[in-house]
Amino acid sequence: MQYSIEELIKLVINESILRRKLLLVLFVVIGLSVLAAGSVWPKKFTSSAVIYVDDRNIIQPLMQGTAVATEQRDHARNAREIILGNQILKNVLEGIGDLESNPTPIEVENLIDSIRNKTVIRNVGQNLIKIEYQDSNARRSFIAVKRMAALFIEAGKEEKVEESRAAYEFIEKQTVEYLQKLTDVDNKLKEFHANNPDARPGSQNEIASRINSLQGRIETARLELREAEIRKISLQDQLSGEAAITISQSKEGQYRARIANLRSEMETLLLTYTDTYPDVVRHRHQIEDLEQALEQEIIKREESIRAAKSEGKTYLDQQIVMNPIYQTLRTNLSETETQIATLNARVKEMNNVLESEYDKLKRIQEGEALMQDLTRDYQVNQEIYQDLLKRRENARVSRSLEAESQGLSFKILEPATLPLRPTGLRFMHFAALGILGGLVGPIMLIYMLVQLDPRVRSSAAIESMNPDYAVLATIPQYKEINETQHLKKDLVLFSVVFISMIIGYGVVGWYKLSGV
Amino acid sequence: MSKIEKALRKAQSEKQKHSGKQSGSEIATSREIAVSKSGTHNEIAEMHDEKALSVPQMQEKKIIYPGMDDEQVANSFRDLRTKLLQTFKGDNFTVAITSCVKGDDSGFTTLNLATAFSLDKSKTSMFVDCNIEHPYVATQLGIDYEFGLVDYLESNDMKVDKIIQSSGINRLRVIASGVVNSDYSEYFTSQKMRSLLDELKERYSDRYIFINAPSISDSADAKILSEISDYTLLVVPYAKVTKGMIEEAVKSIEPDKFLGVVFNNSPSYL
Numbered sequence: 001m002q003y004s005i006e007e008l009i010k011l012v013i014n015e016s017i018l019r020r021k022l023l024l025v026l027f028v029v030i031g032l033s034v035l036a037a038g039s040v041w042p043k044k045f046t047s048s049a050v051i052y053v054d055d056r057n058i059i060q061p062l063m064q065g066t067a068v069a070t071e072q073r074d075h076a077r078n079a080r081e082i083i084l085g086n087q088i089l090k091n092v093l094e095g096i097g098d099l100e101s102n103p104t105p106i107e108v109e110n111l112i113d114s115i116r117n118k119t120v121i122r123n124v125g126q127n128l129i130k131i132e133y134q135d136s137n138a139r140r141s142f143i144a145v146k147r148m149a150a151l152f153i154e155a156g157k158e159e160k161v162e163e164s165r166a167a168y169e170f171i172e173k174q175t176v177e178y179l180q181k182l183t184d185v186d187n188k189l190k191e192f193h194a195n196n197p198d199a200r201p202g203s204q205n206e207i208a209s210r211i212n213s214l215q216g217r218i219e220t221a222r223l224e225l226r227e228a229e230i231r232k233i234s235l236q237d238q239l240s241g242e243a244a245i246t247i248s249q250s251k252e253g254q255y256r257a258r259i260a261n262l263r264s265e266m267e268t269l270l271l272t273y274t275d276t277y278p279d280v281v282r283h284r285h286q287i288e289d290l291e292q293a294l295e296q297e298i299i300k301r302e303e304s305i306r307a308a309k310s311e312g313k314t315y316l317d318q319q320i321v322m323n324p325i326y327q328t329l330r331t332n333l334s335e336t337e338t339q340i341a342t343l344n345a346r347v348k349e350m351n352n353v354l355e356s357e358y359d360k361l362k363r364i365q366e367g368e369a370l371m372q373d374l375t376r377d378y379q380v381n382q383e384i385y386q387d388l389l390k391r392r393e394n395a396r397v398s399r400s401l402e403a404e405s406q407g408l409s410f411k412i413l414e415p416a417t418l419p420l421r422p423t424g425l426r427f428m429h430f431a432a433l434g435i436l437g438g439l440v441g442p443i444m445l446i447y448m449l450v451q452l453d454p455r456v457r458s459s460a461a462i463e464s465m466n467p468d469y470a471v472l473a474t475i476p477q478y479k480e481i482n483e484t485q486h487l488k489k490d491l492v493l494f495s496v497v498f499i500s501m502i503i504g505y506g507v508v509g510w511y512k513l514s515g516v
Numbered sequence: 517m518s519k520i521e522k523a524l525r526k527a528q529s530e531k532q533k534h535s536g537k538q539s540g541s542e543i544a545t546s547r548e549i550a551v552s553k554s555g556t557h558n559e560i561a562e563m564h565d566e567k568a569l570s571v572p573q574m575q576e577k578k579i580i581y582p583g584m585d586d587e588q589v590a591n592s593f594r595d596l597r598t599k600l601l602q603t604f605k606g607d608n609f610t611v612a613i614t615s616c617v618k619g620d621d622s623g624f625t626t627l628n629l630a631t632a633f634s635l636d637k638s639k640t641s642m643f644v645d646c647n648i649e650h651p652y653v654a655t656q657l658g659i660d661y662e663f664g665l666v667d668y669l670e671s672n673d674m675k676v677d678k679i680i681q682s683s684g685i686n687r688l689r690v691i692a693s694g695v696v697n698s699d700y701s702e703y704f705t706s707q708k709m710r711s712l713l714d715e716l717k718e719r720y721s722d723r724y725i726f727i728n729a730p731s732i733s734d735s736a737d738a739k740i741l742s743e744i745s746d747y748t749l750l751v752v753p754y755a756k757v758t759k760g761m762i763e764e765a766v767k768s769i770e771p772d773k774f775l776g777v778v779f780n781n782s783p784s785y786l
Contacts, residue, residue, distance in 0.1 A: 013785065014782075455758055471779050473593070475589060476781075477589075481575050
């Protein structure tokens with residue numbers, strides 16, 4: 001039911017007074033049961049020690065820069081594993097004197113379990129662990145923690161020695177492994193060089209320059225060739241031109257010259273004389289004869305050209321052959337032809353050489369990648385190997401240090417002390433709990449009843465249901481006869497019970513304090 | 517216009533009707549006529565009970581009385597009385613009082629409301645116990661009676677005088693429930709019951725009739741009684757009923773007749 005706070009308080013108080021007998025009974029029951037619990041509750045003494053743990057793993061400084069350290073350890077868990085082991089706990093049992101009665105192995109096991117349950121080991125800061133032990137006896141608790149701390153440190157030292165030994169062995173193993181790797185790569189490199197003699201450093205450059213010069217030379221040769229060919233063509237042209245010139249110097253030419261001469265003489269004569277003049281007639285006959293001879297000469301030449309052609313030879317007039325310029329040109333031509341042949345042969349040869357140089361370059365490039373891989377492997381392995389060699393020496397020193405307990409890494413920061421005061425719930429707490437709980441608890445029950453009970457307890461609640469539900473009157477409870485006296489009596493009864501309860505707690509508390 | 521005002525008008529018109537009929541009625545007895553409507557305040561004030569209850573008896577029987585230790589109860593009944601009188605503007609009326617659940621709550625409320633009216637020297641009140649199965653008034657007040665309501669309704673010629681008892685409280689008269697019969701529920705629907713109520717109300721203009729009806733959840737009588745009386749009060753006892761039960765109870769009362777709720781037995785230590 002929903003009530004306003006004011007209503008709620010009123011209702012709780014009214015209900016509490018209405019059910020005062022029940023409240024009184026509850027108060028007595030709660031008070032007495034807590035008193036009983038408090039009087040038998042064992043005292044607990046907690047002793048504790050704080051230990052500093054150097055968490056620098058021995059392998060960490062040794063491998064710094066080379067290997068990545070594994071994640072930080074949980075020191076408390078580590079310590080728990082060591083301290084709560086049977087060996088140390090048995091030792092603790094001995095220390096607190098639980099083994100004096102010669103218990104059976106099962107009893108020992110149970111005792112160890114009980115110690116395990118009463119021990120708390122936890123991290124209290126970076127690199128700090130706290131060991132706590134709780135016991136009903138202060139002295140036992142003190143001794144137990146003292147022993148645990150001492151035994152833990154001893155075990156830790158052993159572990160440290162073991163750790164540095166392991167570190168040395170690990171590095172040693174790694175060194176051997178890398179040496180093996182290095183040798184392998186070395187062998188591979190040797191094999192590669194044997195198979196690829198060309199693969200010297202720089203050989204690639206050498207070949208490249210050779211190819212360059214070859215290409216240059218081929219280019220020059222080709223230019224020369226081209227030049228020679230042009231010269232050849234030009235010489236041939238000149239030779240045929242020379243032939244045309246020389247024709248005019250042949251017999252044919254002489255005839256033509258004489259004819260022309262005679263005609264001019266005849267024309268001069270005709271200026272003075274008639275056609276029948278003997279000189280003129282003679283000139284005419286001479287001209288006719290000469291023309292006849294010329295004709296014969298032309299026929300003769302054509303015949304010989306034809307004859308030469310049919311034999312596949314160049315017709316050369318005797319006079320042409322005898323021409324010195326022609327002779328020189330012919331000599332030059334034949335020289336040029338020889339030169340062209342030579343150049344052609346050279347270009348071909350040089351192309352072959354270039355081809356083979358290209359092949360060689362390709363081979364070398366292929367081999368180079370493999371060689372680089374091998375060389376890199378070799379360098380890396382060599383670096384690591386040399387580094388490991390150094391570290392192995394460091395580890396050797398560390399191992400000797402640990403063996404002589406020079407590298408101590410556990411310290412007791414706060415030694416165990418004899419606890420003077422019990423921890424946990426003390427009788428004071430029980431007294432407070434019993435009396436306050438006895439008062440508040442039942443009232444809380446009433447509060448819950450009022451809150452949870454769906455039955456209507458206020459007129460306002462009825463009116464809130466429906467505006468038509470007018471509450472005309474709220475009739476208070478008709479008090480019984482002597483109700484006031486009853487109330488007074490109950491108040492007295494409650495006061496008596498309350499005071500008796502406090503006295504009860506006081507008495508039990510005093511007994512507990514005085515240790516009876 | 518409020519619901520109460522509406523009801524009031526209706527009540528007044530009905531009353532006028534009834535008084536018309538009443539004039540020809542032969543039911544009134546000679547003794548009653550002597551103190552009928554002409555009766556003065558003095559006469560009523562002198563209506564002292566011969567065997568008046570002492571204060572401890574009142575206390576024991578849970579009846580309010582002037583000057584009681586715990587005046588809260590008496591005052592709350594007085595307030596209720598004032599509210600009812602204000603509502604009816606001085607006219608007398610018949611009120612049926614029923615409860616949500618079985619118990620003495622309606623009997624207690626009826627008796628004390630009747631008592632509150634009788635505390636006023638100018639008024640008289642009448643407690644009619646219609647809760648036949650669980651009669652309240654006779655047992656609570658320890659009245660030794662011969663005839664009750666049931667006897668009257670059953671007989672053909674019984675006079676009303678026979679069943680009116682003195683209560684031990686001044687100006688408060690009582691009609692006890694009477695002997696239980698198997699099919700008693702028929703009684704309240706009868707014309708005779710109506711006539712009885714009319715007669716009781718009409719004979720004295722300052723007599724207020726309070727009917728103790730059985731609880732609504734318990735019996736159909738409550739509804740019938742609510743119909744034949746002018747108004748109905750619903751008693752809701754503290755921490756005994758849920759809202760749902762209240763709603764149910766209000767629903768079964770005719771809306772025109774429903775006056776309101778009386779929240780009873782609320783603890784009042786604070």
